[in-house]
Amino acid sequence: MFKKILLATTGSPASFGAARVAFDMAKRYGSEVTIFHVVGVPTKAFSHVVNDVRTGEEVEIDEEYLAWVEEELKTTFAKQFEGADNAKIVLTTGVPAREILREARKADSDLVVMAASSGENASFHKGYPGSTLQKVAKAARCPVLSVHRESASYWGGFSNILFGTDFSKQAESAFKFALSTARELDCDLTIFHALDISGKVLDQNEIEENLIIARKRIREAYVPLMGDFKNYDIEVWEGTPYVEIVKLAREKSVDLVCLAHHTNELDPERARIGSTVEQVILRANCPVVSVSKPDKV
Amino acid sequence: MPQGELCNRQPIVTDEQLKLTLSDKSGKKYYAEMLELDVDTNALWATIQKTMKARLKTWLEICAHCGMCADSCFLYQVNDCVPEQVPSYKIQSTLGHIVKKKGQVDNEFMRHCMKVAWSQCTCCNRCGMYCPHGIDMGVMFSYLRGLLYSQGFVPWELKIGSGMHRVYRAQMDVTTEDWVETCEWMAEETEEEWPGLTIPVDKQDAEIMYTCNAREPKHYPEDLAEAAVLFHVAGTNWTVPSEGWEQTSLSMFAGDWECCKDNVNHVYDAIERLNPARVTGTECGHAHRATVIEGPYWAGREDGLPPKPYIHYVEWLAEALREGKLKIDPAKRIKEPVTLQDSCNYVRNQGLKDVTREIISYIVEPGYFVEMAPNKEHNYCCGGGGGFNGIGMYREQRNVALRKKMDQILDTGCKLVIAPCHNCWDAIRDLEEEYEIGIRWSFLKPLIIGMLDIPEGMRVEW
Ligand code: SF4
Ligand code: SF4
Ligand code: SF4
Numbered sequence: 001m002f003k004k005i006l007l008a009t010t011g012s013p014a015s016f017g018a019a020r021v022a023f024d025m026a027k028r029y030g031s032e033v034t035i036f037h038v039v040g041v042p043t044k045a046f047s048h049v050v051n052d053v054r055t056g057e058e059v060e061i062d063e064e065y066l067a068w069v070e071e072e073l074k075t076t077f078a079k080q081f082e083g084a085d086n087a088k089i090v091l092t093t094g095v096p097a098r099e100i101l102r103e104a105r106k107a108d109s110d111l112v113v114m115a116a117s118s119g120e121n122a123s124f125h126k127g128y129p130g131s132t133l134q135k136v137a138k139a140a141r142c143p144v145l146s147v148h149r150e151s152a153s154y155w156g157g158f159s160n161i162l163f164g165t166d167f168s169k170q171a172e173s174a175f176k177f178a179l180s181t182a183r184e185l186d187c188d189l190t191i192f193h194a195l196d197i198s199g200k201v202l203d204q205n206e207i208e209e210n211l212i213i214a215r216k217r218i219r220e221a222y223v224p225l226m227g228d229f230k231n232y233d234i235e236v237w238e239g240t241p242y243v244e245i246v247k248l249a250r251e252k253s254v255d256l257v258c259l260a261h262h263t264n265e266l267d268p269e270r271a272r273i274g275s276t277v278e279q280v281i282l283r284a285n286c287p288v289v290s291v292s293k294p295d296k297v
Numbered sequence: 298m299p300q301g302e303l304c305n306r307q308p309i310v311t312d313e314q315l316k317l318t319l320s321d322k323s324g325k326k327y328y329a330e331m332l333e334l335d336v337d338t339n340a341l342w343a344t345i346q347k348t349m350k351a352r353l354k355t356w357l358e359i360c361a362h363c364g365m366c367a368d369s370c371f372l373y374q375v376n377d378c379v380p381e382q383v384p385s386y387k388i389q390s391t392l393g394h395i396v397k398k399k400g401q402v403d404n405e406f407m408r409h410c411m412k413v414a415w416s417q418c419t420c421c422n423r424c425g426m427y428c429p430h431g432i433d434m435g436v437m438f439s440y441l442r443g444l445l446y447s448q449g450f451v452p453w454e455l456k457i458g459s460g461m462h463r464v465y466r467a468q469m470d471v472t473t474e475d476w477v478e479t480c481e482w483m484a485e486e487t488e489e490e491w492p493g494l495t496i497p498v499d500k501q502d503a504e505i506m507y508t509c510n511a512r513e514p515k516h517y518p519e520d521l522a523e524a525a526v527l528f529h530v531a532g533t534n535w536t537v538p539s540e541g542w543e544q545t546s547l548s549m550f551a552g553d554w555e556c557c558k559d560n561v562n563h564v565y566d567a568i569e570r571l572n573p574a575r576v577t578g579t580e581c582g583h584a585h586r587a588t589v590i591e592g593p594y595w596a597g598r599e600d601g602l603p604p605k606p607y608i609h610y611v612e613w614l615a616e617a618l619r620e621g622k623l624k625i626d627p628a629k630r631i632k633e634p635v636t637l638q639d640s641c642n643y644v645r646n647q648g649l650k651d652v653t654r655e656i657i658s659y660i661v662e663p664g665y666f667v668e669m670a671p672n673k674e675h676n677y678c679c680g681g682g683g684g685f686n687g688i689g690m691y692r693e694q695r696n697v698a699l700r701k702k703m704d705q706i707l708d709t710g711c712k713l714v715i716a717p718c719h720n721c722w723d724a725i726r727d728l729e730e731e732y733e734i735g736i737r738w739s740f741l742k743p744l745i746i747g748m749l750d751i752p753e754g755m756r757v758e759w
Contacts, residue, residue, distance in 0.1 A: 042516060062322050094516050105482060139486050169757075293489070 001184055002031045006109040008100045008136070009037055011076050015115035017147040021287050022113040023080040023087075028157055031110075032086040035077065036103050038096040039069055050093050066091055097135035109142055110296055111289075116148040116281045137261040137277065142296035143177050144261070145289040148281050162190045162254040164245045164276075167217060170260035170292050175222055177289070177297035178258040179229065189232045190252060191218055194244035211236050242279035249284055261290035301330025306337070306449045308553060309460025318460065323689060324453025334449050336407055342400030344447055349396070353440055356432045357393050360385050366434070369427035371677040371701040372417055384424040384434040387417055392441040411450045414442050416691035419683035419698070420550070421641040426674065438683075442552030451551055452688045458547030459556045466563055467511035467543040477539050479514040483522040490757055494529040496521070499571060500536035505613070506573035506605075507537050508544040508564060508588070510581045510719050520579065523742035527614070530749060531622035541567025544578045545719075546587030550684030554595070561592035568604045576607040580740045582642030582718035583682070585609045590646050609643050611717055614741060615652045618659045626750035631661045634711040636669055638702075638725065639676035640718035650674060653717065656741065660748055667709040677701045679716075681724030699728040706736060714738045 007022040009015040019035075026033045039061060040050025052059045059065060070089050074081065081087060092099050104112050116133055137144045163178035165171040175191075182189040193214045197207065214236045226232065237244045249257055259277050281288045291297060300306060303318050304327045321327050366384040367373050373382040380386055391410040395402055418438040425433025445451055446459075461468050467476075477498055484496040497503070507528070513520040528535045541563045548556035568576055578584050589607045593600070617623040637657060643649045650673040657666050669676060680699035685691065702725065706714060716722040716738050725738045 060322055062320060098516065098518065101486075102482075 002029050002111050004109045005031045005033045006104050006112045007033055007035050008114040011073050018113050018115040021147050023084055035089045037091050038099045039091050039093050097132045100136050101139055112140055112144045114146050116146045137290045141293045143289045143291045145287050146281050147287045158185050158256045159187050160254045161187045161256045162249050163258045164192045173294040173297050174258055174260035174291035177291045191222055192235045194241040195238040196241055197238050198240040207238050242276045245280050246283045255286045257284055257288045259290050261292040299335050303327040304330035310463050312464050315460045315464050318457055327453045338400045359430050366424040366428045369424045375697055375700045387413055388434050388437045407450045411445050414438050415452050416694045419678045419685050421678035421682050422645050443554050446552035454687045455551035455684055459551040459553035462548050462556050462560055468545050468547045469511045469515045471511045471514050476514050479518050483518050487522045496525050497536045499539050503536040503573045504534040506576045508542050509579040510545045510584055511543045531617045538567035544584040544588050549587045558595040561596050564588055565604050576605055577613040580610045580717040582640035586642040586646050611653050615655045624750040625659050625748050629748040634667050635713045636667050636709040636711040638716040638721045640721050641678050645674045667711050669705045679721040679724035686723050696731050703728055703732055712736050717741050
């Protein structure tokens with residue numbers, strides 16, 4: 001199920017956690033990893049003058065420059081390359097989110113792995129990190145796994161998956177992905193719903209009632225789909241969804257959180273705020289995979 | 298020395314030559330060769346005799362050197378009002394001199410002309426409105442650029458640009474296959490959210506045929522998706538051609554006249570092949586000028602019109618809003634000070650100044666729209682027109698040129714600039730990068746989509 005992994009990276013330390021997850025998965029599951037790096041954002045008419053995504057300088061793309069970048073990436077990921085026989089580097093120019101999506105589509109990737117932020121803040125690529133993830137997660141046909149901090153990268157196989165649902169259509173795809181991953185990798189699966197009471201005034205009875213309803217909904221919606229899969233739990237808590245997800249993940253030592261990505265906000269800068277996925281990515285201690293399409297699950 | 302390997306009088310017509318020229322970092326070799334390039338003075342004079350029409354001749358002769366055009370030129374203004382930037386001086390000392398000398402000029406002079414033609418005039422046509430004789434340097438410089446191009450004295454990027462058009466029939470290496478593939482990709486990405494949305498390629502007899510700027514499929518394909526969303530919501534029967542979809546013409550800025558004609562014929566062939574009722578293009582100023590305003594003359598069309606009515610995107614949009622095909626949710630209108638960049642290429646050149654303001658009236662809460670001063674046909678070029686944006690060698694001069702627009706925007710006090718022209722959009726982005734004045738800029742499409750009052754069931758929420 002992770003035959004082709006696309007690791008989208010800037011090569012900066014902020015993406016090391018993501019890189020480690022991608023390579024570890026590749027080694028464990030025999031996947032093919034493509035290290036994909038968008039060298040720069042084209043400035044003018046053609047794409048040979050770009051703003052280097054790492055330095056922010058205007059550079060001209062030529063063979064020599066590309067060879068240098070490739071060498072840099074090889075050095076950066078030297079350790080990971082050891083023993084990964086199925087890894088290659090692909091470089092391109094363009095708007096990062098767009099080019100990541102283009103490559104994932106072209107290569108028919110099963111999973112995109114990326115850092116939640118590039119860790120940089122130069123004005124020329126304002127909005128690059130968070131909004132890149134946001135755009136990729138929204139449009140990719142395959143699940144998108146992101147790792148925010150190094151400590152959140154994984155050290156072994158996945159064994160404990162948390163699937164958070166809001167009962168949306170996208171959540172169905174996310175569930176399918178969580179279930180098949182749990183099945184294939186023999187993990188425990190927790191199906192979780194956080195009853196969103198942020199900003200609402202509800203009395204305790206009402207909350208209790210809603211919790212019961214949510215539990216019932218989970219049973220009806222997901223249990224019939226699990227067949228003989230028995231390693232699952234159902235949890236329903238009230239609170240602010242991302243907070244509860246992170247709390248539960250910590251409590252259960254979850255090593256993968258699986259969520260549906262959905263927002264119809266066009267402006268990614270605005271969409272970030274309040275997006276449960278985004279918040280969970282920033283706060284969780286483990287990789288977070290977001291699923292928005294039914295294709296690759 | 299006669300002709301160089303890269304810098305010469307031949308246009309780029311093969312992929313190999315294109316790649317070779319592209320691989321010459323910053324055009325180093327190209328410009329080195331230019332230092333040695335011979336001027337074929339006889340050919341130059343012959344071209345002038347054959348192509349210089351009465352209007353230009355008269356203009357050169359009747360200029361009274363009164364200098365009234367000086368202040369009209371933004372480049373004069375931002376360059377400390379030096380005499381070298383007075384429009385009449387710029388043209389008299391270049392084209393005027395070549396004509397006076399009957400083409401007997403040398404390499405050094407041609408290089409000087411190149412510098413003036415591409416770094417001291419954006420062909421914005423503003424001066425023409427202020428000259429008591431109606432003398433328009435934009436037109437004169439376009440002509441001079443043609444002469445320079447024919448002799449090989451053209452900036453490296455524009456030689457490549459027109460080469461791209463000749464080899465790929467697009468200003469970037471986007472092939473027919475890439476283009477059709479992008480249409481499929483964008484339809485796929487968008488249809489889930491907008492059930493029933495399609496991007497029909499090569500549909501016969503559609504209500505409207507849509508053309509665009511190769512920069513879109515290459516780097517910003519969501520622009521195509523956004524166009525599709527708006528056509529879809531408006532219930533338009535539309536199509537894109539598989540060939541002849543690229544509406545821009547860097548060859549126009551390069552002075553490659555032959556290529557200009559070829560480009561526009563390619564689009565016109567698509568119109569004739571698909572027979573739409575009307576055509577519209579993307580939010581681009583120079584593409585519109587090339588295909589709709591100048592194109593018919595290049596193509597030798599006697600009526601001076603494209604084969605079918607060809608409207609600018611702002612006209613299509615205003616019509617769709619006016620007729621209620623697209624409805625704006627009043628609660629979502631822009632409620633912050635916002636200003637509008639008037640693109641020289643369709644405002645001054647085609648008078649489309651009111652139609653953009655009509656759009657503003659639907660999408661901006663009354664009281665929040667702030668006009669630039671001056672505006673409409675008196676507006677200044679964004680600073681990057683006429684190819685200026687793309688030429689590395691003149692980047693410094695271009696950055697100075699951006700200052701006029703910077704001051705205009707700062708004076709409005711707005712943080713948001715609507716720029717329904719691809720090139721203006723780029724220039725304003727560069728302006729922010731260069732001077733960091735804290736502004737945002739946008740095309741109309743994404744703004745409008747965010748404000749639509751969408752009919753029930755048309756959009757799947759997620
Ligand atoms: S205003 Fe007209 S006549 Fe006077 S100098 Fe300028 S171009 Fe010549
Ligand atoms: S066309 Fe525009 S840039 Fe050129 S001389 Fe006239 S005002 Fe100046
Ligand atoms: S870039 Fe825009 S404003 Fe400047 S000349 Fe072109 S169309 Fe006009």
